[in-house]
Amino acid sequence: xxxxxxxxxxxxxxxxxxxxxxxxxxxTAKIGVLNDQSGLYADVTGVGSTLAAQMxxxxxxxxxKGWKIDVVVGDHQNKPDxxxxxxxQWFDRDKVDVIVDVPTSSVGLAVNxxxxxxxxxxxxxxxxxxxxxxxxxxxxxxxxxxxxxxxxNGTGSAMVKSGGDTWFFLTADYAFGTALERDTTNAVTAMxxxxxxxxxxxxxxxxxxxxxxxxxxxxxxxxxxANAGGDTIxxxxxxxxxxxxxxxxxxxxxLMFISDVHALGLPVAQGLSFTETFYWxxxxxxxxxxxxxxxxxxxxxxxxxVQAGVYSSLIHYFKTLDAMGGNSHDGxxxxxxxxxxxxxxxxxGKGTIQPNGRKLHPAYLFEVxxxxxxxxxxxxxxxxxxxxxxxxxxxxxxxxxxxxxx
Amino acid sequence: xxINLQALSAQLLVGLINGxxxxxxxxxxxxxxxxxxxxxxxxxxxxxxxxxxxxxxLNIAGIGYWPxxxxxxxxxxxxxxxxxxxxxxxxANLDHLxxxxxxxxxxxxxxxxxxxxxxxxGLPYAIPDALKGGMxxxxxxxxIYRGWVVIFSLIVCIxxxxxxxxxxLGAYLRAATENPTLVRAFGINVPLMITLxxxxxxGLAALAGVLSAPINQVRPLMGADLIIVVFAVVVxxxxxxxxxxxxTGFALGIIEGLTKYFYPxxxxxxxxxxxxxxxxxxxxxxxGRAA
Numbered sequence: 001x002x003x004x005x006x007x008x009x010x011x012x013x014x015x016x017x018x019x020x021x022x023x024x025x026x027x028t029a030k031i032g033v034l035n036d037q038s039g040l041y042a043d044v045t046g047v048g049s050t051l052a053a054q055m056x057x058x059x060x061x062x063x064x065k066g067w068k069i070d071v072v073v074g075d076h077q078n079k080p081d082x083x084x085x086x087x088x089q090w091f092d093r094d095k096v097d098v099i100v101d102v103p104t105s106s107v108g109l110a111v112n113x114x115x116x117x118x119x120x121x122x123x124x125x126x127x128x129x130x131x132x133x134x135x136x137x138x139x140x141x142x143x144x145x146x147x148x149x150x151x152x153n154g155t156g157s158a159m160v161k162s163g164g165d166t167w168f169f170l171t172a173d174y175a176f177g178t179a180l181e182r183d184t185t186n187a188v189t190a191m192x193x194x195x196x197x198x199x200x201x202x203x204x205x206x207x208x209x210x211x212x213x214x215x216x217x218x219x220x221x222x223x224x225x226a227n228a229g230g231d232t233i234x235x236x237x238x239x240x241x242x243x244x245x246x247x248x249x250x251x252x253x254x255l256m257f258i259s260d261v262h263a264l265g266l267p268v269a270q271g272l273s274f275t276e277t278f279y280w281x282x283x284x285x286x287x288x289x290x291x292x293x294x295x296x297x298x299x300x301x302x303x304x305x306v307q308a309g310v311y312s313s314l315i316h317y318f319k320t321l322d323a324m325g326g327n328s329h330d331g332x333x334x335x336x337x338x339x340x341x342x343x344x345x346x347x348x349g350k351g352t353i354q355p356n357g358r359k360l361h362p363a364y365l366f367e368v369x370x371x372x373x374x375x376x377x378x379x380x381x382x383x384x385x386x387x388x389x390x391x392x393x394x395x396x397x398x399x400x401x402x403x404x405x406x
Numbered sequence: 407x408x409i410n411l412q413a414l415s416a417q418l419l420v421g422l423i424n425g426x427x428x429x430x431x432x433x434x435x436x437x438x439x440x441x442x443x444x445x446x447x448x449x450x451x452x453x454x455x456x457x458x459x460x461x462x463x464l465n466i467a468g469i470g471y472w473p474x475x476x477x478x479x480x481x482x483x484x485x486x487x488x489x490x491x492x493x494x495x496x497x498a499n500l501d502h503l504x505x506x507x508x509x510x511x512x513x514x515x516x517x518x519x520x521x522x523x524x525x526x527x528g529l530p531y532a533i534p535d536a537l538k539g540g541m542x543x544x545x546x547x548x549x550i551y552r553g554w555v556v557i558f559s560l561i562v563c564i565x566x567x568x569x570x571x572x573x574x575l576g577a578y579l580r581a582a583t584e585n586p587t588l589v590r591a592f593g594i595n596v597p598l599m600i601t602l603x604x605x606x607x608x609g610l611a612a613l614a615g616v617l618s619a620p621i622n623q624v625r626p627l628m629g630a631d632l633i634i635v636v637f638a639v640v641v642x643x644x645x646x647x648x649x650x651x652x653x654t655g656f657a658l659g660i661i662e663g664l665t666k667y668f669y670p671x672x673x674x675x676x677x678x679x680x681x682x683x684x685x686x687x688x689x690x691x692x693x694g695r696a697a
Contacts, residue, residue: 039627042526173671201666202674206622206631209420210666210673213546217413233527233623241533241549241621243540263527263623299525 026326027067031057031314032096034086034111035126037075040204040230041103043259045126048307049101051296055289056314062322069318072096076107078203083107084114091118097329098123098317100310105129105176109136116140119331121338123317125309128228128255129179130394133358137401140331142338144359145309146277148180149394151254154275154363154387156187159222159252165191167252168220169198170211170235172227177203180226180254196220201231208235212242221250228255233263240268257304261380266371269380273367277392278305278347279381282364285346294378302378312347313359351389356401363392416546417667418660423552425659426559427614431632432639432651433563434610437570440646441583441603444494445502447510449636450629451517452608455482456615457624458520461531471534471620478616479609486608487601494604495597513630520626528623555617562613563652566606570648579603638681644691654692 033053035045050073057069072094076083083102090096091114098121102108108127115122116138124132125145132143167188171177177200185195196218199211212235215223223244225235232253239251253260256274280290280302289311293303303311320338321327328334335357343351348361366381374380396404431453438446459478463469469477489512497504533551540549570576582589582596590596615629622628635658643654658677665676672679684692 038521038526040526042521046526199670201670204631205674206628207420207424209423209552210417210663211670213413213416213420214667216547217410217416230527230623230625237530237623238621241540241551243547243549247547259525259527263525263530265530267532268530299523301525 026329027062027065029067029069029098029318029321029327030094030096031069031071032074032087032090032094032099033071033101033310034074034076034083034090034099035101035103036078037073039078041078041126041228043263043301044229044257044304045101045103045306048293048297048301048303049126049310051293052303052307052311053100053314055293055296056311056318059311060315060318060322062318065322067321076102076104078104078107080107080110084110087111087114088118091115091120095329097121097327097331098314100124100313101126101306103127103306104174105131105179106174108132109175112136112138112141115331121317121331121334123310123313125313126306128176130183131175131179133354133356134394134400135402137356137399137403139357139403140335141357142313142335142353142359143357144313145305146255146363147358147393148176148183148255150277150363150387150392151275152180152183152187154365154392155252155254155273156184156193156224157191158273158275158365158385159250160188160191160193164222164250164252165193166220167193167195167222167224168215168218169195169224169226170208170215171198171200172231173200173202176228177226181224184224184226184254198226201227203227203231205231206234208238209242211235212239212244216242216244216247216249221248222252223249224252224254226254229257229260232256233260236264236272237268245271257306258302258378258380259304261368262301262378266369266374266380269368270370271368273365273384275363275365275387276305276381277361277363278303278308279364279366279383280378281381282383283349285349289346308347312343312345315345315347316341316343354393354396354399356396356399356403358393358399360389360393362389363387412545414664414667417663419543419546419548419663420552420666421660421663422656423556423659424662425656426556427618427632427655428636428639428659429563429652429655430559430614430617431611431636432643432655433566433648434607434614435636435640436643436646436648436651437566437610438604438607439640440648441579442494442498442600443502443583444498444505444509444604446607447506447633448489448513448516449509449608449611450631450633451513452482452486452629453611453615453618453632454520454624454626454629455485455516456612457531457619457622457628458524458615459612460616460619461529461624464531471616475613475616479612482612482615483605483609487605489608490601490604495601498600513633517626517630524626526625526627528625528628531619531624533620551620555621559614559617562610566610567648567652635677638677640691642677642681642684642691644693647691647693650691650693 074086103126105127122141130147130149351361365385460474537551643650
């Protein structure tokens with residue numbers, strides 16, 4: 001009897017080790033790119049992010065090591081309910097391991113909860129809201145490319161320093177806009193500036209003239225545009241039409257992407273200053289990635305910060321999987337390992353990931369070139385200042401992330 | 407909230423400008439529905455095509471804004487006529503729903519094709535030199551171009567109304583809608599008239615597109631964002647009523663402008679709230695005849 005028990009125990013142990021062996025050898029991964037494929041953020045994210053994900057798969061070199069990696073794409077149409085549905089379906093039916101991109105903060109936050117519940121991996125490059133690494137941080141999430149704190153701090157502080165000490169906000173009326181307004185207000189008041197007021201047009205507004213008139217009558221020195229994509233383009237274009245810049249007020253594009261500048265054209269966009277963490281013409285690494293990217297884009301666009309972020313985040317994810325020797329499909333474990341490993345890629349250079357899930361890298365204050373300074377299409381930015389990685393994002397002691405209170 | 411009279415008058419004027427676009431677009435819809443009984447969901451797409459036509463004329467052929475104001479609506483109107491002859495004609499006698507579905511599908515296809523090639527951020531189109539700059543009205547800075555839009559679209563609206571309600575051609579047209587067989591018996595080419603009318607409605611939308619190109623980005627989805635509001639305008643004004651759609655267009659622009667001042671968060675929905683209210687009280691619309 002005793003023997004029988006020990007034999008069966010041995011058998012059990014063998015079985016367990018065999019199954020964990022099979023576990024370690026599972027060399028498959030499924031990437032879900034969830035973003036806006038057809039709406040106002042389609043140029044910032046969209047097919048460009050899908051391409052970036054595919055490039056990351058190719059560049060990871062995992063295929064040569066016997067890995068099988070699939071990329072699937074979903075269009076959340078900037079609606080949280082649709083985003084959540086796709087994410088659930090991906091985890092439950094399609095066995096997706098990691099969700100990347102996810103612009104539109106309201107959707108980004110909603111998907112954050114699903115990924116946590118399903119123990120997946122969430123590498124968000126598209127959403128702006130700094131809540132992802134603060135109040136709503138999750139052990140399954142890394143917030144990768146940029147956030148509202150970094151944008152606000154970079155642009156807000158720089159504008160106040162150069163004399164723009166009174167502000168009026170034009171804020172997109174949803175999670176991202178209000179977070180950006182809040183973070184910028186903090187940055188401005190911390191520097192001794194004053195916020196005179198704000199107005200909140202709904203997301204995806206075509207005509208901003210009413211709101212711009214309110215900003216004009218406020219007599220604030222700086223009009224902060226706490227919006228993104230098509231909304232930013234329209235508000236800047238119409239601000240120049242209503243003579244706001246000529247009247248002496250300055251525009252601060254709090255979140256600008258290169259696709260916005262391209263769409264506006266240099267004659268309208270020149271002189272705007274804003275913060276980004278990526279520009280294609282920063283160094284050899286960014287140039288080589290961007291040129292390859294541009295060749296494969298149908299409309300020959302350069303990558304935006306978000307698209308570059310998708311690439312960078314997946315490169316780190318693949319490195320981690322490779323180091324772990326296989327895919328355990330255990331989101332918590334993989335994210336922990338990712339946080340413990342320093343990052344290094346051609347997009348953001350060397351960097352780290354904070355315990356609250358915030359990826360750290362430098363941010364850059366850019367100014368849009370005058371038409372005569374530009375050497376051709378996509379040569380748009382002048383580097384004004386570099387904000388080092390440790391100062392660009394929310395300091396850890398100020399983060400309200402519950403994960404930090406252990 | 408303290409009401410600033412200056413700001414308020416500025417908002418009224420801005421509302422009037424937006425109203426011009428609503429009026430032009432809903433006028434085209436009203437013409438098409440009134441004469442052809444088609445609910446033209448492709449209206450937003452042809453509005454967008456008008457703006458793109460102006461962009462192509464400028465950047466490929468070097469033809470500027472003023473000729474584009476005539477050429478773009480003509481080209482897009484022609485496209486509309488082809489659409490009518492090859493597709494809409496076959497479903498003219500069926501239920502409204504079929505026309506709605508067909509034109510909605512067409513709109514999706516047209517927008518998809520444009521988006522595939524031009525992305526979603528759009529392309530810039532500059533304000534023509536003669537209309538650059540602005541004037542200070544005391545209570546606001548009015549860009550000259552916007553003033554031009556209001557005046558020009560008002561003229562076009564009234565001219566269209568005159569054409570349909572006060573001329574012999576318009577009388578034929580209205581008669582042909584009432585009883586095509588009888589009008590045909592008088593030797594009038596009814597199918598040709600219908601095709602031309604659809605072309606006119608589509609051309610009006612394209613004209614609005616050209617007018618809006620310098621204000622908004624030339625974007626594939628510029629029409630999709632607008633068309634739903636314009637349909638609400640048409641429903642409020644009364645389906646098929648020409649004057650009704652013009653007046654409602656301008657009026658709703660102004661109401662929307664006021665909402666942007668008093669409660670901006672609701673500015674995208676106020677039109678629909680009004681639509682619900684009007685439908686509850688007067689289901690045929692403010693100026694519509696009961697069906």
